[in-house]
Amino acid sequence: MTLAVRAFLGLSALSWAVFAQAQSAGMPAPRYLQIPSFKQCLASQQVKTYRVLCLPTDKPQACPQGSWDALGRLSGHDAIPACEAPAAPASIAPAFTGPDYSGTYDCKGQDSHEGPYDGTVTLALIPAQSTGTQGAYSFKLDVPGYGSYPGHAAAQGAHMGIFFALTDPSTKDFGTGIATFEKSAKGKWTFNKFYYEPEFKGGNHGTEVCVQR
Numbered sequence: 001m002t003l004a005v006r007a008f009l010g011l012s013a014l015s016w017a018v019f020a021q022a023q024s025a026g027m028p029a030p031r032y033l034q035i036p037s038f039k040q041c042l043a044s045q046q047v048k049t050y051r052v053l054c055l056p057t058d059k060p061q062a063c064p065q066g067s068w069d070a071l072g073r074l075s076g077h078d079a080i081p082a083c084e085a086p087a088a089p090a091s092i093a094p095a096f097t098g099p100d101y102s103g104t105y106d107c108k109g110q111d112s113h114e115g116p117y118d119g120t121v122t123l124a125l126i127p128a129q130s131t132g133t134q135g136a137y138s139f140k141l142d143v144p145g146y147g148s149y150p151g152h153a154a155a156q157g158a159h160m161g162i163f164f165a166l167t168d169p170s171t172k173d174f175g176t177g178i179a180t181f182e183k184s185a186k187g188k189w190t191f192n193k194f195y196y197e198p199e200f201k202g203g204n205h206g207t208e209v210c211v212q213r
């Protein structure tokens with residue numbers, strides 16, 4: 001059975017249901033039923049749990065011009081609603097093409113309050129949230145004697161913005177950093193980071209130099 005035949009039969013059943021409903025309610029039959037070849041001119045669309053007749057934006061090829069014009073002139077309760085345009089498909093974001101900074105890094109830092117420290121940074125790309133040259137990452141800094149600083153990061157080219165926070169919120173040891181990446185002579189990623197902590201001990205800042213293992 002062709003698609004056109006299925007559509008025709010579907011409209012026939014839908015038109016008969018409308019006619020029967022009107023008759024049982026003591027109402028006159030819809031005026032579009034009196035228009036010749038109306039089935040070749042109308043379509044149907046889903047509205048919640050039921051289907052309704054609708055008038056396409058463009059005249060179907062099999063629809064006579066006179067019938068099309070007559071259907072368009074119907075007004076009030078007899079007017080046929082226009083068919084809604086199908087929803088546009090969701091746009092597909094471009095695939096991630098930027099450098100992948102995922103890995104484990106050995107870091108040496110200098111904190112304006114705590115002085116020098118050693119730490120380990122773990123970065124992991126989140127492919128589902130990365131597009132083009134823009135990368136989304138999970139971030140974690142582990143510093144012996146201080147604790148773990150999980151966070152997240154967003155990269156654009158060679159630059160990365162980083163948010164981090166100590167797992168103990170009472171210390172207010174959290175902040176934002178900006179890192180710049182480059183490849184070492186050994187082909188490993190390295191980055192230099194400056195960070196700022198607005199509430200830790202009245203305000204704090206520092207730097208880190210990290211080398212990928």
